Amino acid sequence: MFNKTVARLTYKALLGRRRALLLCALPLLLIVVAVAVRLLGDVDDDVTKQLLGGFAMATIVPLIGVVAGTGAIGPEIDDGSVVYLLAKPARRSSIVVTKLLVAIGVTVVFSAVPTFVAGYVLNGDSQQIASAYAVAAAAASVAYSALFLLLGTVSRHAVVIGLVYALIWEALFGNLVPGARELSVQQWALTLAQKVGGSGAGITSEVGTATGVTLLVVATVGGAWYASRRLRAFTLAGEE
Amino acid sequence: MSPEPHATTPVATPGKPPGQRGEDVIHNIGYRNYDGPRLGRGYARTSLFEQSLRGAYGLGRSAKSKVLPMLLFAVMCVPAAIVVAVTVFTKAKEMPVHYNEYVILMQPVIGVYIAAMAPQAVSLDLRFRVVPLYFSRPIERGDYVGAKYAALSAAIFVFTATSVLILYVGALLAKLDFGDETKGFALGLVCCLVFSVLHGGIALTVAAATPRRGFGVAAIIAVLTIPYMLVSALQGIVASQDNTSAIGWLGLASPGSLVDGLQSKLLGGDNAFPRGEDLTAAQTSAYALLTVVLIAGTYALLLRRYRKAGL
Numbered sequence: 001m002f003n004k005t006v007a008r009l010t011y012k013a014l015l016g017r018r019r020a021l022l023l024c025a026l027p028l029l030l031i032v033v034a035v036a037v038r039l040l041g042d043v044d045d046d047v048t049k050q051l052l053g054g055f056a057m058a059t060i061v062p063l064i065g066v067v068a069g070t071g072a073i074g075p076e077i078d079d080g081s082v083v084y085l086l087a088k089p090a091r092r093s094s095i096v097v098t099k100l101l102v103a104i105g106v107t108v109v110f111s112a113v114p115t116f117v118a119g120y121v122l123n124g125d126s127q128q129i130a131s132a133y134a135v136a137a138a139a140a141s142v143a144y145s146a147l148f149l150l151l152g153t154v155s156r157h158a159v160v161i162g163l164v165y166a167l168i169w170e171a172l173f174g175n176l177v178p179g180a181r182e183l184s185v186q187q188w189a190l191t192l193a194q195k196v197g198g199s200g201a202g203i204t205s206e207v208g209t210a211t212g213v214t215l216l217v218v219a220t221v222g223g224a225w226y227a228s229r230r231l232r233a234f235t236l237a238g239e240e
Numbered sequence: 241m242s243p244e245p246h247a248t249t250p251v252a253t254p255g256k257p258p259g260q261r262g263e264d265v266i267h268n269i270g271y272r273n274y275d276g277p278r279l280g281r282g283y284a285r286t287s288l289f290e291q292s293l294r295g296a297y298g299l300g301r302s303a304k305s306k307v308l309p310m311l312l313f314a315v316m317c318v319p320a321a322i323v324v325a326v327t328v329f330t331k332a333k334e335m336p337v338h339y340n341e342y343v344i345l346m347q348p349v350i351g352v353y354i355a356a357m358a359p360q361a362v363s364l365d366l367r368f369r370v371v372p373l374y375f376s377r378p379i380e381r382g383d384y385v386g387a388k389y390a391a392l393s394a395a396i397f398v399f400t401a402t403s404v405l406i407l408y409v410g411a412l413l414a415k416l417d418f419g420d421e422t423k424g425f426a427l428g429l430v431c432c433l434v435f436s437v438l439h440g441g442i443a444l445t446v447a448a449a450t451p452r453r454g455f456g457v458a459a460i461i462a463v464l465t466i467p468y469m470l471v472s473a474l475q476g477i478v479a480s481q482d483n484t485s486a487i488g489w490l491g492l493a494s495p496g497s498l499v500d501g502l503q504s505k506l507l508g509g510d511n512a513f514p515r516g517e518d519l520t521a522a523q524t525s526a527y528a529l530l531t532v533v534l535i536a537g538t539y540a541l542l543l544r545r546y547r548k549a550g551l
Contacts, residue, residue: 018455022458022462026466029466029470033470033474037474037477041478041481041483042481046480047477047480047481050473050476050477050480051473051474051477054469054472054473054476055469055470055473058469059465059466059469059470063462063466066458067458078454157454159454159457159458160352160355160356160454160457163352163355163457163458163461164352167348167351167352167461167465168348168349168352
């Protein structure tokens with residue numbers, strides 16, 4: 001199921017040129033902010049939670065997911081070079097699984113690791129807050145990668161749709177309509193943070209642990225399955 | 241090309257047979273010169289403005305390109321209508337959401353609209369290499385930049401001011417105090433204007449840097465949203481550390497919170513900052529100064545960008 005050549009090509013496409021710049025800039029921003037907050041005043045667990053929950057989980061992780069998830073397949077479909085890949089005797093599903101694994105790897109490295117570093121800088125992992133958010137970021141990365149990879153195969157405007165989901169659905173409607181929070185990858189992933197975090201950490205999530213984990217798995221597997229289905233029935237898009 | 245007809249050069253008038261021009265003509269196949277009125281620079285500028293403004297709502301473009309702006313426009317206006325309905329039916333003494341607050345609250349929607357429309361205004365010209373064609377007409381660099389800047393700002397202004405207008409009409413229908421509401425509405429329009437000009441300039445500057453639409457969309461969203469989220473998170477932290485003056489200073493760091501702070505102090509609204517405190521005098525002047533610098537700066541950057549039109 002894992003195709004080394006596809007993996008190498010995807011990896012190069014993700015970490016080449018300007019995309020890599022964006023992928024590095026976001027985590028760097030998070031760490032710089034963490035250091036600045038640490039230097040400015042005394043930092044307690046609440047502050048750490050505010051920064052990791054309100055900025056890292058709500059902004060950085062979805063954005064990295066959008067960039068890496070759609071970047072794994074979108075540009076190839078856009079410029080038409082995916083045809084050469086599909087013409088090779090490789091299973092479509094293995095192409096999708098390989099691309100997904102690479103995207104997950106990149107997203108986890110660029111979101112979970114900086115989240116942990118930022119948390120550690122802020123309060124030195126007291127109450128396991130840093131590890132809790134790192135675990136949540138990793139779990140969210142997996143689901144985001146699958147969803148946005150699927151988006152990349154469905155629409156040419158995958159980046160815009162992904163950003164609309166990440167910013168309008170999770171940030172705006174999540175704040176105004178309580179029901180919208182239950183349908184957000186971020187909240188599902190936070191159930192894990194709730195489990196890992198210490199009892200004094202007080203990280204809360206809108207959904208129960210079992211529900212959250214189930215939904216994460218369903219989103220990931222379903223996204224990968226439908227993406228490979230889309231790729232199997234791939235038609236060449238004409239000019240717009 | 242000058243706007244006047246070429247009176248001094250010999251003109252092959254319709255009645256004369258070809259071949260009667262000056263001796264320097266090697267091969268005259270009888271093309272006629274245009275000697276009708278020339279509409280000139282001002283007309284070209286207005287047309288460019290008008291076309292860009294219409295384009296920002298998909299008017300005069302394919303049905304597919306109307307979907308996104310109209311959908312976002314509906315998303316922007318429907319909550320305002322709901323607010324009006326609630327106010328009218330509950331016979332409330334005042335609107336649950338104030339004019340300025342509504343604009344600040346709906347920022348993510350406005351942000352997506354700006355991000356979708358700014359690249360469409362300038363990136364496509366760059367991508368299909370038609371910028372040199374514009375500059376082969378009587379317009380100059382300043383006309384092109386000015387027209388595009390004004391068109392995008394006007395589009396954002398229409399986008400935001402319409403929902404403010406809905407709120408105002410609703411307030412009058414609900415028989416709220418006419419004087420208060422009219423004053424609030426006028427200040428709300430000024431708030432929309434500042435918001436539009438500031439955001440239009442920032443978005444155009446980013447969009448003009450890349451000929452690729454998708455990349456421009458992502459970059460504008462990033463520039464508008466990431467700083468706002470960051471500022472909100474940091475303000476929350478600073479507020480919990482009881483450092484109230486820092487809240488105001490932090491607001492300078494993103495365009496959204498910049499407008500928010502400015503309208504709360506000068507345009508009679510409440511800001512969405514954690515403590516809801518007013519800015520100090522020094523902060524207010526810093527906010528106003530930064531807004532002016534940003535607007536002038538983005539305009540200057542755009543002028544500089546188009547100095548070499550060959551791209």
